[in-house]
Every structure is written in C-alpha cells, then in structure tokens.
Amino acid sequence: MANGNDVSWWSRTKGLMITCLAIWAIFSFVIHFFVGGLNEITFLGFPLGYYMAAQGSLIVCVILVFWFSGRQDSIDREFGVAEDDY
Amino acid sequence: MTTQADGGGSDFVNNLGKIYGIYAGGFAAFVILLAILEQVGVPDRVIGYLFVFFTLAVYAGVGILSRTVLVSEYYVAGRRVPALYNGMASAADWMSGASFVGLAGSLYILGYDGLAFVLGWTGGYVLVAVLVAPYLRKFGAYTVPDFLAARFGGHIARFLGIIVLFCCSFTYVTAQIYATGIIASRFLGVEFEIAVFVGLLCILLCSMLGGMRAVTWTQVAQYIVLIVAYLIPVVILSAQRYGVPVPQLMYGQALQEIAGLEKQFVAEGLASAETLKPYLQPFTTYNPLNFFGLILCLMIGTASLPHLLMRFFTTPSVRDTRKSVGWSLLFIVVLYFTAPAYAAFAKLEVYQTVIGTSIDALPSWIYTYGNLGLVQICGADATAIDAIKAACFSAGNPDGILGLSELSIDRDVIVIAMPEIAGLPYVIAGLVAAGGLAATLSTADGLLLAIANALSHDIYYKMVDPHASTARRLTIARLLLVLVAIGAAWLASTRPTDILSMVAWAFSLAAAGNFPALVLGVWWKRCTAAGAVAGIVAGFGITLFYVIMTQYGGMGEWFGIKNISAALFGLPAGVIVMVAVSLLTPEPSKEIQDLVDELRRPRGGTLINGGDARPKAA
Numbered sequence: 001m002a003n004g005n006d007v008s009w010w011s012r013t014k015g016l017m018i019t020c021l022a023i024w025a026i027f028s029f030v031i032h033f034f035v036g037g038l039n040e041i042t043f044l045g046f047p048l049g050y051y052m053a054a055q056g057s058l059i060v061c062v063i064l065v066f067w068f069s070g071r072q073d074s075i076d077r078e079f080g081v082a083e084d085d086y
Numbered sequence: 087m088t089t090q091a092d093g094g095g096s097d098f099v100n101n102l103g104k105i106y107g108i109y110a111g112g113f114a115a116f117v118i119l120l121a122i123l124e125q126v127g128v129p130d131r132v133i134g135y136l137f138v139f140f141t142l143a144v145y146a147g148v149g150i151l152s153r154t155v156l157v158s159e160y161y162v163a164g165r166r167v168p169a170l171y172n173g174m175a176s177a178a179d180w181m182s183g184a185s186f187v188g189l190a191g192s193l194y195i196l197g198y199d200g201l202a203f204v205l206g207w208t209g210g211y212v213l214v215a216v217l218v219a220p221y222l223r224k225f226g227a228y229t230v231p232d233f234l235a236a237r238f239g240g241h242i243a244r245f246l247g248i249i250v251l252f253c254c255s256f257t258y259v260t261a262q263i264y265a266t267g268i269i270a271s272r273f274l275g276v277e278f279e280i281a282v283f284v285g286l287l288c289i290l291l292c293s294m295l296g297g298m299r300a301v302t303w304t305q306v307a308q309y310i311v312l313i314v315a316y317l318i319p320v321v322i323l324s325a326q327r328y329g330v331p332v333p334q335l336m337y338g339q340a341l342q343e344i345a346g347l348e349k350q351f352v353a354e355g356l357a358s359a360e361t362l363k364p365y366l367q368p369f370t371t372y373n374p375l376n377f378f379g380l381i382l383c384l385m386i387g388t389a390s391l392p393h394l395l396m397r398f399f400t401t402p403s404v405r406d407t408r409k410s411v412g413w414s415l416l417f418i419v420v421l422y423f424t425a426p427a428y429a430a431f432a433k434l435e436v437y438q439t440v441i442g443t444s445i446d447a448l449p450s451w452i453y454t455y456g457n458l459g460l461v462q463i464c465g466a467d468a469t470a471i472d473a474i475k476a477a478c479f480s481a482g483n484p485d486g487i488l489g490l491s492e493l494s495i496d497r498d499v500i501v502i503a504m505p506e507i508a509g510l511p512y513v514i515a516g517l518v519a520a521g522g523l524a525a526t527l528s529t530a531d532g533l534l535l536a537i538a539n540a541l542s543h544d545i546y547y548k549m550v551d552p553h554a555s556t557a558r559r560l561t562i563a564r565l566l567l568v569l570v571a572i573g574a575a576w577l578a579s580t581r582p583t584d585i586l587s588m589v590a591w592a593f594s595l596a597a598a599g600n601f602p603a604l605v606l607g608v609w610w611k612r613c614t615a616a617g618a619v620a621g622i623v624a625g626f627g628i629t630l631f632y633v634i635m636t637q638y639g640g641m642g643e644w645f646g647i648k649n650i651s652a653a654l655f656g657l658p659a660g661v662i663v664m665v666a667v668s669l670l671t672p673e674p675s676k677e678i679q680d681l682v683d684e685l686r687r688p689r690g691g692t693l694i695n696g697g698d699a700r701p702k703a704a
Contacts (some may be wrong), residue, residue: 006683006687010686016216017216017217020212020216021212021213021216024209027209029378029381029382032205032377033374035198039366039368044335044338045342046338046341047366049368050341050366053198053201053204054204054423054426055334055423057205057208058208059419061208061212061415062412062415062416062419064212065211065212065215065408065411065412066409066412068212068216069215069405069408069411072220072408073408076688076689081688081689082405082689083403083404083688083689083690084689
C-alpha cells in the first residue's frame with residue numbers, strides 16, 4: 001500500500017494534526033496559566049483572563065475545527081485520497 | 087457502502103430545512119399561545135403540564151414516525167444525516183442535564199473555577215475532529231467496540247470496549263434520569279420517584295422504535311427547544327437590566343457589580359473577608375493542578391465517549407464527519423457562551439434581592455425550593471418563615487438580616503429557579519422546564535442507545551449468536567434497551583450523588599478506558615493487540631479504583647487530586663502500559679497494518695459493511 005504519494009500525504013496530515021494540537025494546547029491550557037496577569041486588562045467590560053476562559057478559547061476552538069476540516073480536505077484532494085463528491 | 091437501500095425517508099432528508107423551520111415556528115406559536123393563556127388567568131400548574139406534555143408528545147411522535155426495521159437505519163440512521171443536522175443532534179446528545187441544569191449553577195457557586203467545565207466540555211471537540219471521529223467513520227463501525235475488535239483482533243478487545251462503554255454510559259444515563267426527576271417533580275408536582283419513571287417512559291418511546299434514526303431526528307427537535315429555552319430568560323434579563331438583549335456581552339457589567347457588592351458585604355459585616363470567595367478570583371475552590379487536570383479529563387473524555395462518537399458514524403462521508411464536528415461545537419458553544427452570563431445574572435439578582443434583606447421579607451421562591459430541600463437558610467431547609475427564623479436565632483443571628491454565608495442554594499436549582507428569582511411570568515419557567523427535559527431526554531436517548539447497541543450488536547450478535555436474523559437482533563436490542571433503562575431509573579431513584587460529579591466520573595472512565603486505544607489504534611501502527619488490552623485494563627482499572635475508593639472506600643486523595651479528575655492517573659498509566667507492552671510484543675500482522683492504512687485514507691468507502699463483513703481486500 002505504502003507508495004510515495006501516500007507517505008507524503010500522511011506526513012502532511014500528521015503535520016496538520018500537530019499544528020492543530022499545538023493551537024489547542026495553547027488556548028486550552030497555556031493561556032490560562034496567566035489568568036492573574038490577564039485579569040489586570042479589561043476587555044469589553046470583562047477582566048481579560050476571565051473572558052478568555054469564558055469565551056475567547058471557545059471562539060478559537062470553533063474556528064480551529066472548521067479550519068482543520070477545510071485544510072485536511074484540501075490536503076486529501078491534492079494527493080487524490082479524498083472521497084468523490086456526491 | 088455509504089448509499090443504503092432507501093428507508094422511505096429521502097424526501098424527508100431533502101426537506102429538512104422546511105420541516106424544522108415549520109417545527110420551530112410552531113413551537114414559537116405554542117409559547118406565545120401559552121403566554122396569552124397565562125394572561126387570561128389559566129393556572130400555572132396547567133401551563134406547566136401543557137408545556138411538558140406537548141413537547142414530550144412531539145418527541146414521541148417523531149420517534150414513532152421514524153420507526154424502522156432496517157439494521158443500518160437502526161444503528162447509524164442509514165449514514166445520510168447531513169453535517170449541519172448531525173451537528174445539531176450531536177449538540178443535543180452532548181448537552182445533558184449537567185450542562186442545562188447544572189453548569190450555570192456550578193458557575194454560580196464556583197465563579198472562575200467553574201469555567202473548567204466550560205473549557206473542558208468544548209475544547210475536546212478539537213481532539214474529536216483531529217484524532218478520532220473521521221477515522222472511525224471511515225472504518226464504518228456500528229459501535230466503538232466494533233472498531234476495537236477489528237483493530238485489536240477479537241473478542242477480548244471488544245469485551246473490554248463494552249465494559250468501558252457500559253460503565254461510563256450507565257453512570258451518565260443515571261445522572262440524566264436523576265435530572266429528569268428533579269425537573270418533573272418541580273413542575274408536574276409528582277413524587278420524585280414517580281417522575282423518574284415517567285421521564286423514562288418518554289425516553290423509551292423515542293428511542294425504542296427507531297433506534298439511531300429516531301434518536302437523530304428527535305435530538306434535532308430537542309436542540310431547538312433546549313437552546314430557545316436556555317436563551318430566553320437571560321435575554322429578557324439582560325434587556326431589562328442593561329437595555330441590550332445580548333447577555334453574552336452585557337454580563338461583564340454584572341461581574342463588576344458583583345465584585346462591588348462583595349466588597350460592600352464585607353464592609354457591612356454581611357460576609358467575612360476570610361470566608362468570602364471572590365467571584366472573579368481564580369483557584370479559590372480548585373487549586374491550579376485540579377483546575378487544569380479537570381479540563382484535561384473532560385476534554386479527553388469528550389473524545390472517548392461512545393455515545394458521542396457514535397453520532398459521527400451517521401454522516402454520508404468522512405468529509406462530512408469533520409465538518410459535522412465543527413457544527414456540533416458551534417451549536418454547543420451557543421449554550422456555553424450563555425451559561426456564565428446566566429450565573430452572573432443569577433448571582434447579581436440574589437445579591438441584590440436576598441442578601442442583606444430581613445428574614446421576614448424573603449421572596450417566595452426561597453420557600454418553593456426550600457420545600458423541595460434545595461434551599462437552606464442558617465443550615466435548615468427553608469420550608470417556612472418560623473423554621474428558618476428559629477434556625478438563624480440559634481445560629482447566632484438575632485437581628486434577622488440575612489448574611490451571605492447563611493444562604494445555601496443547591497447548584498441544580500439556579501437555572502430552574504431563575505425565572506422566578508427574576509420575577510418573570512410563569513410561562514418562562516414552563517419553557518425552562520421543557521428545555522431542561524429536552525436536554526436530559528436527548529442525552530439519555532443517545533446513551534441508552536449506545537448501551538443497547540453494544541449489548542445487542544457486540545455481545546449478542548458478535549459473540550453469542552452470529553447467525554441471528556435481522557428481526558431477532560432488533561428485537562433483542564429493544565428488549566435490552568428497556569431492561570437497561572429500568573436499571574438506570576432504579577439507581578437514579580436512590581439519589582446516589584449530585585449530577586455534575588456523576589457526569590465527571592463518566593468522562594474520566596471513558597477517557598482512561600478508550601482514548602489511548604482509539605488514538606494509538608489509528609495513529610500508531612505498531613500498537614499491538616496485547617498492548618491495547620493491557621493498556622485498557624491498566625488505565626480503566628486505576629481510574630475506576632480511584633473513583634470507588636475515594637468516594638466510598640474512605641481512601642485519601644493522591645496528590646490532592648479530586649476524584650472528578652480521576653483519569654489524571656489512569657490516562658498516563660494506560661498510555662505507558664500500552665506503549666511498553668506493544669514494543670515488547672511482535673508487531674501487528676500485515677493485514678492489520680493494511681487495515682490501518684485503509685482507515686486513514688478517506689477514499690474508498692467503509693471497511694466493513696453493515697458492521698459485520700471482513701475487511702476489504704487491499
């Protein structure tokens with residue numbers, strides 16, 4: 001099964017996976033380590049640290065999933081492993 | 087293949103927008119009609135009954151209309167649910183009594199720390215989309231144990247998958263039936279135990295006849311009811327208070343007012359600076375380790391819960407599965423954006439109208455819920471003025487002014503009581519009850535279906551009688567559904583613990599039991615059957631042990647980790663054991679490695695047909 005096309009397709013897929021998980025980790029965890037400092041800043045009437053946990057990270061995740069699904073599909077199409085359109 | 091024999095519903099699938107548009111309009115008209123009835127003097131109790139019975143009748147109706155005798159329709163809704171509608175159904179499947187009833191209440195009590203639930207229950211969808219769901223969809227399983235069996239060769243992996251599925255789904259469904267009981271006993275005025283069984287009957291009507299197909303289309307209907315019911319009270323409050331009907335933006339001001347009032351209470355002696363937990367201050371209840379640990383467990387649990395993953399088996403293609411995860415998250419975030427606003431408005435309302443008032447002049451909702459044992463004042467159930475006066479007097483509060491620490495509200499009450507707390511008309515309270523029921527029923531439907539499918543498809547059909555006819559398999563599935571439901575209802579009627587803890591345990595159990603095997607099974611070809619089996623046993627075993635021993639066995643916490651984050655131990659243990667044992671055993675056969683190659687590539691149709699054929703020749 002493993003031809004050159006598949007190998008480079010899979011390495012691109014893995015690259016995308018790692019990118020997505022890195023963004024996910026930053027907005028799910030890393031940014032909230034700094035909640036104390038962020039709360040000094042006010043954003044739309046919210047302390048920014050609170051805002052990031054209540055809304056900011058959620059917005060990022062929604063965009064991330066849609067972006068991922070578009071990116072993965074174009075990788076699949078580029079290497080000819082996408083499903084036929086119906 | 088993805089195209090199935092027509093189950094008589096392609097007109098339906100093509101006209102989904104129109105059908106659900108009419109449905110949403112009809113629901114709006116129904117709410118307006120009830121509002122008018124209330125104005126002309128129809129009693130509250132009747133309004134409540136109409137709300138609950140009308141919505142239940144609609145769900146049951148959809149269930150009956152979607153009844154089916156086709157196996158693929160029963161297990162995966164014929165794999166033709168469009169991404170957007172599957173997103174809506176998944177959102178309803180996902181948002182349970184814990185989200186609808188419990189989340190805002192937890193935020194009310196925990197403040198910033200409660201946001202661990204908001205983060206944990208949303209971010210996990212990134213893992214679902216990137217790591218798990220598309221590959222399971224490509225594989226073409228009917229159930230999660232199906233996948234484990236094919237990838238890890240045989241009955242042991244399948245059986246472990248069933249045990250994990252059963253433990254987490256059963257814990258979860260018990261929490262849902264419990265929540266149904268709370269809502270129904272409040273709004274229908276029936277006994278808690280009876281309410282539990284009434285709710286159960288409705289759940290069964292929806293899911294028994296049509297399996298996944300019926301559950302899908304009822305869940306879409308339930309999403310519409312639950313999201314409307316969740317938004318309307320806060321939108322009205324936001325408009326009343328700040329003149330802008332967008333609570334998600336306006337509650338920043340409410341947060342500032344809360345912080346101001348907290349300082350004022352301390353200055354006036356209504357709260358002590360030592361015991362007050364400022365609402366916006368992080369890590370007052372959970373230390374950072376528990377806070378981030380809980381987020382991690384909930385997120386990974388999201389990507390491992392069989393009843394959720396199973397929803398993504400129903401889309402027409404792998405591409406649609408990925409998109410569908412995005413839609414699910416979007417529909418879920420609508421509620422999760424609003425929950426902190428709900429909590430902030432409730433907090434502000436209570437701070438302004440209850441704290442610092444005379445005990446003689448408390449609003450009547452205090453007694454309504456005090457009589458249900460859900461509001462306590464000075465340590466006594468708020469059943470009557472005299473009772474709490476006596477309790478407060480003996481607790482050393484002779485002046486009769488209510489201090490902050492003297493009021494204790496059960497977290498499950500906040501959402502249900504909010505319309506009364508804010509003095510809104512009863513029709514809004516009825517709407518909230520209907521929404522709460524929609525949330526609990528939709529999740530319970532999905533969970534019961536997951537359990538019954540595992541029992542009928544994985545145990546009965548795959549392990550006991552592989553020659554069973556279609557009719558027999560579906561009959562067994564329905565029979566088991568009823569038995570499991572009765573068992574869960576019985577457990578719920580004993581009131582084991584609060585909703586949120588039960589749900590959090592389910593997440594930890596799923597995370598430790600399923601996640602390493604699912605992810606490594608797809609992403610690491612070298613992962614062997616022996617490794618997977620050992621990893622599942624280690625991870626799941628440690629998590630289950632920790633939950634049971636800390637909750638019931640009197641064992642102390644390890645490193646101060648609360649048992650709602652039990653997977654923090656089981657998950658790494660599972661991964662380490664799985665990797666170590668895999669490396670010590672010979673690498674998987676060529677067929678298995680080809681299977682992994684195939685299931686990674688979207689092209690080429692499902693690998694097993696109808697959940698039972700051999701893998702296609704590569």
